[in-house]
Amino acid sequence: xxxxxxxxxxxxxxxxxxxxxxxxxxxxxxxxxxxxxxxxxxxxxxxxxxxxxxxxxxxxxxxxxxxxxxxxxxxxxxxxxxxxxxxxxxxxxxxxxxxxxxxxxxxxxxxxxxxxxxxxxxxxxxxxxxxxxxxxxxxxxxxxxxxxxxxxxxxxxxxxxxxxxxxxxxxxxxxxxxxxxxxxxxxxxxxxxxxxxxxxxxxxxxxxxx
Numbered sequence: 001x002x003x004x005x006x007x008x009x010x011x012x013x014x015x016x017x018x019x020x021x022x023x024x025x026x027x028x029x030x031x032x033x034x035x036x037x038x039x040x041x042x043x044x045x046x047x048x049x050x051x052x053x054x055x056x057x058x059x060x061x062x063x064x065x066x067x068x069x070x071x072x073x074x075x076x077x078x079x080x081x082x083x084x085x086x087x088x089x090x091x092x093x094x095x096x097x098x099x100x101x102x103x104x105x106x107x108x109x110x111x112x113x114x115x116x117x118x119x120x121x122x123x124x125x126x127x128x129x130x131x132x133x134x135x136x137x138x139x140x141x142x143x144x145x146x147x148x149x150x151x152x153x154x155x156x157x158x159x160x161x162x163x164x165x166x167x168x169x170x171x172x173x174x175x176x177x178x179x180x181x182x183x184x185x186x187x188x189x190x191x192x193x194x195x196x197x198x199x200x201x202x203x204x205x206x207x208x209x210x
Contacts, residue, residue: 010046019062024069028052030060039063039072039083039090052088121160122207126184128158128166135168137184148186159203167191167210169201179210 011017015033022028022044031040034051037060042049053060055076062075065085072083076092083090117130127138129145133154137146149155153171161167161181170180170188178193179201192198203210 008046010042010044011049012046019064019074021063021065023065023067026069028063028065028069028072030063030074037061039074041085052083052085053090116156117158119159121163123163125163128160130156130158135166135182148182148184149188150186151188157199157201159201161203161207161210167201167203169199 010027013033015031017029017031017040020027020029025044026041027044027046028039028041030037032038033040033049036055036057038055039052039060040049041052052072058077060074060076062073064073065071070085072085072090074081074083079092080095081090081092111131115129115131117135118127120127125140128148129136129138133156134150135148135155135158137148139146148166149168149170151170153175155171156169158166158168164183165181166183167179167181169177172178172193176193177197177199179191179198180188181191182188201210
């Protein structure tokens with residue numbers, strides 16, 4: 001503890017010197033003394049400062065040096081750069097990383113229970129089914145059921161307005177419930193939105209009132 005009693009100021013400017021590394025008898029840092037952040041080197045007594053990179057914009061950070069001081073690595077904006085110190089040649093590294101599909105796993109489910117809504121179209125050809133926050137459409141003659149809505153938020157309380165239009169409660173931004181319509185091709189249109197949640201949606205038997 002008695003060794004480091006004398007301290008010497010090495011730089012005499014208003015610039016910031018960041019990510020300081022002392023390697024192979026040289027001091028390296030990221031400094032904005034040129035007006036932009038760049039990699040600099042100097043002697044350990046503060047003399048002989050020289051700019052090793054010449055970036056005109058962007059951010060340089062996380063500087064590190066090899067043990068022999070010949071190679072520097074740093075982050076420039078969102079890329080990792082490698083520099084040969086002697087020649088001052090620097091270039092971004094081409095790094096290929098496989099995606100982690102486990103974070104966005106796709107699960108396919110066959111659902112036959114847990115329906116929260118079911119209503120047949122006026123012409124009797126289709127039925128809209130609500131399950132797990134999505135709306136599905138049955139097809140004539142027992143064909144495969146088709147998913148209508150793809151909203152990541154819940155869609156619920158579907159009712160037919162006519163043979164081609166379904167009105168339903170859609171959870172929009174900020175989790176606010178609003179009323180929207182969707183046609184048999186899956187095209188959604190906003191029908192009504194208020195400052196408060198809308199709910200308890202119902203349609204009159206003649207479909208003239210909502």
